[in-house]
Amino acid sequence: METKRLRYEFDIKRNITVILGDSATGKTTMVELLSAYGRFGENGGIKLESDVPCVVFAATGEKWQSFFVDVEDSIVFIDEDHPFVFGEEFARYACSCSHYFVIITRRPLFNLPYSIDEVYGIKTTGRYHFPEKVYHEFYHIYDNALPNTVNNKYTFLLEDSGSGLDFYRNAFGDSICRSAGGNSGIAKVLSELDTEVVVIADGAAFGAYMDGLLSVAENKTNVILYLPESFEWLILKSGIIMGENLDRILAHPEEYIDSKEYFSWERYFTSLLMHITENDPVRRYSKVKLLPFYSTGKNREAIIAAMPEPIRRLYTKD
Amino acid sequence: MLKIVFGENEKALYGPVWFQYNYEITWFHDELVQKMIESVDKSRYIDGEYIESEVLGPISPLNLSGGLKTLISIYENPELVFDATSCGGNCAKWLIEMGKDKDITINLKYIMRFRDHQPFEIFIVNENRYVRTNEEYVDLAIKYI
Known part of the structure; x- marks a missing residue:
């Protein structure tokens, strides 16, 4: 104009x-x-x-x-x-x-x-x-260098309570991962934690909550905020799943997503992942429970490898 | 003292419209109002109802930004409660500044950042208490927003 x-x-x-x-x-x-x-x-x-x-x-x-x-x-x-x-x-x-x-x-x-x-x-x-x-996918607010591996002072605070939470519990340790029970609880839970924290939420639907989360995070030290599109997007991006035009879809989702059918891109990527894996009992994706295909071995490492470097550093191989 | 009411407040006035029909030319003679015009709108008060804007050229008070209209309305009418949600982050320092001279009460429906303007003293009406650090301010703000 x-x-x-x-x-x-x-x-x-x-x-x-x-x-x-x-x-x-x-x-x-x-x-x-x-x-x-x-x-x-x-x-x-x-x-x-x-x-x-x-x-x-x-x-x-x-x-x-x-x-x-x-x-x-x-x-x-x-x-x-x-x-x-x-x-x-x-x-x-x-x-x-x-x-x-x-x-x-x-x-x-x-x-x-x-x-x-x-x-x-x-x-x-x-x-x-x-x-x-205004916002970015990744923030690293710190005063000291982060430890190279997860220590018991660390908390992974997740919006997710299903497959995403399963994955992070498997990868980083059951006891340090905590669900905020949805987007609306994250800022408040973060404000109450006195540990170092990694916050992970689906960026695709987090726009309304971002200002509150950032306001709290800015008052803290050693906080990582990671907001990928969604956990399903992260899986697709990791390369462990093959699908027609997948690279092109991930690079230009707006060309493939009909907003009338999928209000949020998070829903589209979930649907896409479920569709690609629906006929394979080993890989069949569900939001409720994660199969070992995703949470163990090389595939787990591939998903971690798709994350930003400061989070990758917190991962220890079995 | 700057006083804040967080969240829904039906009685709070909407500054951008209120200003249109209620501003007075004498308000622009005030030094603080002229500083706010320069700081927020990057414009300069010349005389009467004539303001020079960097982007738009010569403008009238009606063409000032919604945030600045609200700021000026708050400053000139401290007995009224305005919804300062129409004020962006670049208005925060002026709200703190006004609060040093006058008792002003504003309504906020977003978490305006005061972090860079510490030390401050703000009274949070919802909680009937003062906050003096950004941490205290944010802890209360997220309860209501």
Whole structure:
């Protein structure tokens, strides 16, 4: 989108994109420009190039559903202070429709499973405005060098309670792995731990919880945060499973994932892994219980090898 | 003193809109308001309702950012409670600064970072207690956000 003074350029990859960050970076100006374009088109001095229609949400909060009646397969921009976006009803709608949403909000959207990779601030260089990722897959907050192997002071804090937890218990030791019982418990449990901690959660659905987790982690020392897409994505990335076009899918998931069918990429990668392994009793993947194929020997090592180096260093071979 | 109410607060005012219909030109004569305009919006107050923006050129107060509109509204109306969720992290130091001179109460629905502005003294209304370190502040913030 372009005017004489301003230019905005975005790639929208997933069904939920969140824009936050400092004041005065041009978030509201972007929405105002889109809104003016919607009303006046290029006659308003604004150029827009997009693969799909871009619309700005405009309706009173209580009647938000009526806005979407005439909108199809669009990128819908929603400026801050529309309280309906935090509700369960909107979450249900967003999960079942074919729109992509760009939501401007600093307040976390706890009802929506959005990715840490699709949370952006707007960076400005002259007239150019472009998205800048706010969060990363890996953080290492430390004051001293980490030990080379896991010691009994270490805790692995996991969002997962099924196969992922099984895997880490097998690989790093039963007693040091602890489930937070879901995304919402992680920041609080981390704040209460006085050990060194490795936090592992599915980045694909952790966007709303990231700010709380980082706020707590920044007050600590020797904390590792690792947020891969999901445990299933990690398995697929490790190379122990072969599948048609798998490398291409992992490199460009947005080309393969239908947001109407899979609201979160985590669900897609789980489904893909289950589909590839469904006819093989040795490799058949389940989210509930992990087969020895994944949790032992060379395959376990291959999955560990797909993790960042500071976590790999904490692993000791049998 | 800066006082914070975390979480949902239906009575908190929405600064970006409230400012549009309630600002007064005399507010811009205040030195702190002019500093905030320079710091947050990278703009300069010239005179009357004329502000010079680095990006947009000449603008009026109506074109200031939502965060700055809220900050100015808080500073000029300390008896009112504004939702400072529309203020980004670059507004945090100004909230601390205002709290040194005036009693202001804000509502927050996200964890605004005050880590780089220690030492501070903030009163958390939900808990009826003061926090003086970032650790104390975050421990209470995650209970409500």
